[in-house]
Amino acid sequence: MPDAAALARVARHRGLLLSLPVIAFFLAFFLFPLLSLFRVSLAANPGGTGYGEGRAFYVPGTWTLDNYARFFGDPYFLQLALFTLELGLLTALATTLVSYALAYQIYRARPLMKSALLMIVILPKFTNVLVLMYGFLVVFGANGLLNRLLLATGLVREPVQMVYNLFSVILGEIVLILPYCVLVIAAVLHAIDPALEDAARGLGAGPFRVFWEVTLPLSLPAVGVAGLLGFIWGVGAFVAPYLLGKPELYTLAVEVDRQTNWRLNWAMGAAVAFVLMAIIVGLVFVFMRLGREPAVEARA
């Protein structure tokens, strides 16, 4: 009979062995692409169309900081970065508020309604982002169904411009990001011990006070996580600014596409993508520091 220590040793190796494919995959197709991205952002740009012989997309083997110098020396790019940040924060704020309201409703709903609401929340995540944006344009566009209705009823004389503004971009992003935030908040709400709310009620607190003094404080960590998720995805916004916005509402992510796929300047595209990544990592770091400090105080 093999001893327990030997068995444990085999088991430990078995766990690592089973995770080997996933580790290998992420080294090969996640880490290396990010390294490759950084490398290409330090290459000279081709200057040509990209399809000429030899000089395609970037000049291999060159090292230069030109792309970053151009980014930080050009008001156009700096303005773009600032707007992207602004949009990310606005999106995070709006999404978190809307998500909390919906998550709370899901938490309170009866089983059948709960399943239905969850299905509605998850559905957009399993649908193509383009389908969602198309549906938006079909309804709210200048030639859209809502404008047709307004014109037909004589309420307005000419089509109302409801898309291609900041509001429509944020609305579009909310639809894209909300599912994750709702799930995070709903999961934490469901994990709250029902006895705590019962106790508050038993002590004479009204429903509003139970929510304000018991449920809300207990779910605040989830609000923080949802806000962070909203911010991460809001800063990376690409589809909504492109389809529901206008050039003044374009983001860094849109610029990555324009540099890479339109100008065929992969080097500049990579540099912009790297700056975008750095902004996100930097702010997540700041948020986490901010989130940790009150917790430390509370413990002390």
Next chain:
Amino acid sequence: MTAGVMARIGWVALLAVNGLTVCLLLIPLVMSLAVSLTPSEFIALPTDRVSLRWYTEFFGDFRWISALTNTFIVAGLTMAISFPVGLLAAIAFTRYHFRWRAAASTAIIFPLFVPSVVLGIGSLTFHRTLGIWGTPLSLAVAHSLWAIPLVFIVLKATLAGVDRSVEEAAAGLGASPLRVFWEVTLPLVAAGVFVGMLFAFIISVNEFIMSLFLSTPRTRTLPVVIWPQIRYLLTPIVAAASSVIIVITLLILVIAARLVNIRRLVEFR
């Protein structure tokens, strides 16, 4: 008394806000489906009769058919890559303790928090160096960056729900770990495993941004072909193409919902 009134007002306001949110989530889908059935040349609801003319056009056009074929090839490959990788990792994380466990778990879900644009251009430069740029494999590998974490999360939750004493009983009766998994664990988690596979498929069918960067004229998927059409011309053919994606996704989701209880997503107890 006043507190009760306040709570009542609060509840009504909550219902109103959530009603609007639900509309915002559902209307685009419903409208795409409805518009695809219009007999008109333009975007309009089918008021007097429905027509399949835009579907006829969709299935009669070489470009759309080839996009649909590409979409299925890439989704199949994504499933083939992400399912075994995700399953093995889920087994490792629910059944064994090992070194670098925490680090590996973070690494697995990390790609979900990197903008797809960054993943897209990173994969583009790397896949070109690697020589797989322009093949369906290149797209499938990128889609797996998202599919593996989700397969992993679903399968981990499913495997964690299995009563360990049943497995221990089988092992005690002399079954090897492989046999325990094959004859005891797998039948117990078959539904969850199947759902994990379906998720990988759906994610790939709907993924757009990475595909935009990685696809070449030979490997364009359905979303990539829809993209310029939405930006420049809004004909009902886009609604038909969108509806094809919606119907594929809905069919798969309905199957999945029959197999597992959706409420488990938020209720752990």
